[in-house]
Amino acid sequence: MKVRIDKAACVGNARCWAVSPELFPLDDDGYILVEEVEVPAGMEDLARRGVRACPERVMQIMEDDNSQ
Amino acid sequence: MTEASAVSAxxxxxxxxxxSAFYDFDMFHDPAYxxxxxxxxxDMVENAxxxxxxxxxxxxWMIMSHAANFEAARDTDAFSSEMIPYEQMEAMLAAMPPGTPHIPRAYPINLDPPNHAKYRQPVQGVFSPKAINALRDSIRALARELVAEIADRGECEFMSAVAEPLPVRVFLKLLGLPLEKFAEYRALVxxxxxxxxxxxxxAMKRLQQVAAAMRETVLERRxxxxxxxxxxxxxVEIDGRPTVLEDIENYGVLMFIAGLDTVMQGMGHGVRHLAENPELQAQLRANPELVADATEELLRRYTxxxxxxxxxxxxxxxxxxxKEGERAMLFLPAADLDSKEYPEPDHFDVKRGGKPHIAFNAGPHRCLGSHLARVELNILYEELLAGLPSFSLNPQRAPKFHGGHVIGVEELHLVWEK
Known part of the structure; x- marks a missing residue:
């Protein structure tokens, strides 16, 4: 599973980071640091929660079979 | 205030x-509001x-639905934050007679992109979640102190006893202003x-007083x-140039007008809900790890x-x-009570399935102080629940509110068993 992030659209709510600082690292300004997250096995649920927590809706789950 | 209020003409x-797009509502003085x-x-979410x-x-205009607020907040070309366009404002200020005292402006809250980013970027790091997390202990100490002061009284007017002094103390601490300024800033608030x-x-005069009260410290710190x-x-640098005294004063004024009133009212609305729901208090006392989620749901329910x-x-x-030039209000409280987004919106649900709210707005103007506000609210609820037994509204003295750009709690009388 991957998370795809529209990094330019991030406005720094950092709610994903509040769910999992490990999956969703921030830069020094508090904005998302990465455009894509490779989700380690066992962390899929955290990834889904982090994506759902974004008020700006800039993240998307990409399942391994490429469906959403 | 509210007693004297009358609906405007x-x-x-x-x-x-x-x-079909007409509805009569006075956002300052509507009696039921x-x-x-x-x-x-x-009532409006259902009927307007x-x-x-x-x-x-x-x-x-009043923008009510979640979809409309989300779109308008993110479309800064269509919905400008410059109530007076930037160039016009700067020209007006430049035309003032020489020697006119600096008139502080709350940049970047009232700027559109790209100027918005020039003033916001330098302070992002200051208010980042990591920077704010480092303040947790000192905010907790302040909150604990204020709660301890009221604990054995059995009653209090919560706004003046806790909600108002706490953010002012945090503001002084954060900016590095001397504690002796407390009374002065509280009077200004x-x-x-x-x-x-x-x-x-x-308002302009008061902003000048806010700036004047910090000037000595500002120059000392330089x-x-x-x-x-x-x-x-x-x-820091603004658009590649070093900051000058006026910039620091602008930021100070921004933090004053955006960071004190708001946090305090958030506490007022949240604590009112807690006071009306003793079973929620009991649930949170038994499960303090739920307070963070409760903080979010209180923000949604009472945006x-x-x-x-x-x-x-x-x-x-x-x-x-x-039409160009008309004013539109992003009525975020209605957006966060939109049943299309939040089933049974009036129902307080600590989990809400992790669904986010837009109490801190959406788009580039997302509240710069949101991380600080969250920490202050979260800690205040924790300390209040830990430091007081079950509290409720004083049945003799109903809470008082006001409308406006920040929906406020004027009086919130609480009682508890000593």
């Missing part, structure tokens, strides 16, 4: 506003159009709050930096800020014709 409705704001908002024109307060719809010249925000602001925008061009927005 209605102005004639412009021809391009259809009857002032009596119990979020009850009235739920998703975008409507009200003839009150000079006539303006009081004056700021007493005018729900301030006239521009008295020459002798410490570990505080004012010192940090001397080290309380109403940012203004200027319609920047003639357009059809969400099916409604708007």
């Amino acid at each position: 209605a102005v004639p409705t412009p021809d391009h506003v259809p009857e 002032v009596k119990d704001p979020h009850k009235r908002i739920i 159009p998703p975008v409507f024109w009200t003839p009150r307060n000079g006539g303006h 009081k004056a700021h709050l007493s005018e729900i719809a301030p006239d521009p010249s008295s 020459d002798d930096p410490r570990d505080d925000i004012i010192s940090l602001l001397w080290t 309380f800020t109403v940012p203004p925008r200027r319609v920047a061009r003639d357009m059809v927005f969400q099916g409604v014709q708007m």
Whole structure:
């Protein structure tokens, strides 16, 4: 599973980071640091929660079979 | 304030506003709203159009639905935060006679991109979640102290005893202003709050007082930096140039008007809900790890800020014709009570399936202080629940509220067993 992030659209709510600082690292300004997250096995649920927590809706789950 | 309030006169409705988009609501003085704001908002969410024109307060648009707020907040070309366009404002200020004292402005809250980013970027790091997390212990100590002061009284007026002093103390601490300034800033906050719809010249004067009260410290920190925000602001650059005294004052004023009133009202609305729901208090006392989620749900259920925008061009927005120069309010409290987004919106549900709210707005103007506000609210709820037994509203003295751009709690009388 991957998370795809529209990094330019991030406005720094950092709610994903509040769910999992490990999956969703921030830069020094508090904005998302990465455009894509490779989700380690066992962390899929955290990834889904982090994506759902974004008020700006800039993240998307990409399942391994490429469906959403 | 509320006692003297009267609904403002209605102005004639412009021809391009259809009857279907008309709804009469005074965002400052609507009687039902002032009596119990979020009850009235739920009534409007059910009965008013998703975008409507009200003839009150000079006539303006109200943006109600979550979808409409989300779109408008993110479309800064269509909905400008510059109630007076930037160039016009700067030209006005430049035309003032030489020697006129600096008039502080709350940049970047009232700027559009790209100027917005020039003023916001330098302070992002200061308010980042990591920077704010480092303040947790000192905020907790302040909150604990205030709660301990009231604990054996058995009753209090929560706004003046806790909600108002706490953010002012945090503000002083954060900026590095001396604690002796507490009384002065508290008086300025009081004056700021007493005018729900301030006239521009008295608001300007007050902002100058806010700036004057910090000037000595600002200049001291330039020459002798410490570990505080004012010192940090001397080290940043705005659009590639070093900051000057006026910039620091602008930021100080921004933090004053955006960071004190708001946090305090958030506490008021949240604590009112807790006081009315002893079973929720019991649940949170037994499961303190739920307080963070409860903080979010209280923010959603009682979203309380109403940012203004200027319609920047003639357009059809969400099916409604708007004209350049009209004012539109992002009525975020209604967005967060939209049943399309939140089933049973009036119901308080600690989990809500992790669904986020937009109490801190959406788009580039997302509240810069949101991380600080969250920490302050979270810690206050924790300390209040830990430091007081089950508390409730004083049945003799109903809470008092006011409308406006920040829906406020004026009085919140609590009682508990000593």
